[in-house]
Amino acid sequence: MGFRKARNSKVDNLRNYMTIVVGSVIMAVAVNLIFEPLGLVTGGLAGLAIVVKELTKFIWEGGLPVWIFTVITNIPLFLVSIKLLGIKAMFSVSLGTITYVLALAVIPIYDFQFNDMLLAAVVGGAITGVGLGMVFSVSASTGGTDLLATLIQRFNRHMSVPTILTIVDGTIIILGALVFGIGNALYAIIAVFITAKVSDGLLEGLKFAKMAYIISDEYDKIAQEIMTSLDRGVTGLSSTGMYSNKERKMLFCVVSKKEIVKITEIAKKIDPNSFVIVNDVREVMGEGFIEYKQ
CATH class of the missing domain: 3.30.70.120 (Alpha-Beta Plaits)
Structure with a gap:
């Protein structure tokens, strides 16, 4: 009986890890094939990375790659999180983040030249929602602003993690509006809305x-x-x-x-x-x- 439980536990863990990997890759696909080419800043470290890439084009050919900025910003977050939350609690987050960054680095950036920005926002939001829903379904994350909001909440208990996350991502979207224009920012908000609906639907559908x-x-x-x-x-x-x-x-x-x-x-x-x-x-x-x- 004990052997069967141990075996089932290993199978469950493997299934969860595969879900994190696949979900993280799907999220990276949306960034490299839709959001980055079109300048849609949908929040998160990836959104901030898109802004930084645009601003650094005059000192770095093509701008600082999104995946490099994501690595640089995640390192201090991980060091602080490991100290506060422990290594064991960070394993799933580490797997999601590493997979996400590797996928950003490996998947080629390609502009499909969407003539309809609304369609691009809907498709990008839906793809991200599927990936995010998969990652969240096993209580994991890909680091970034999710992890930042969790850390801030430990020092600011009267604010919830979702509230902090909304403020942080909202600030990033505003930066995107300043760099790419208010039109792109409005389409990015639509993408964020679609992402939330799809990920929530996926999570609720599982339960x-x-x-x-x-x-x-x-x-x-x-x-x-x-x-x-x-x-x-x-x-x-x-x-x-x-x-x-x-x-x-x-x-x-x-x-x-x-x-x-x-x-x-x-x-x-x-x-x-x-x-x-x-x-x-x-x-x-x-x-x-x-x-x-x-």
Whole structure:
């Protein structure tokens, strides 16, 4: 039993590391193929690096490469973070950051010459959102302003990390507006919005489920069928119909999105007069869903 748990733990860790690597590479693709060529500063160290590259073109041919600036700025952040948070806590962040920087250095910068800046902002934001969602889904990050906000919060407890991150990234976007113009900045804001929506959707999609309440006189048969055919647990809640003043069990169960149709079919098949209430569930942790890990 212990061997099986150890093996499962190694498989889970490997899967998480692969998710971090793939997500970091996807984020770098958006920077090198869309944001940098078009001068879209979407916040983060990559956005600041794009600004610095533009400002250093007169002293460095083509400007200081984004990946070099990202390395330079991340080094002090990592040294401080290791001291405050410990090496173990920084492993996943280190993997994400190293992969991200290497991808920025290796992936060629290519201008697809988007004639529609809005389309470029949407595509870039969506690509970044997928990569960011993958990295966040395993509680990791690619360093940068995320790490900076975490460090600042340790010395400024009355401000949350998201608030600090918004201020830092907002400042970087303003710098981008000063260098590339207000038009580019507005498109960059659209890209940031799309990134947030896609990454949030990806994270919620991984944890999203459906909750069903079933009221029926045939509650026992319905519960048995759900447990048998779907292998899902069902809870019977004591309830009283206020019109009939009749006591009965109200069934409560949580299932995946694709299983909720089967739940309603079972209820209606056994009792056509059954009353089924379906709600969205944002996050479910436990057996059959996402396992809680300390």
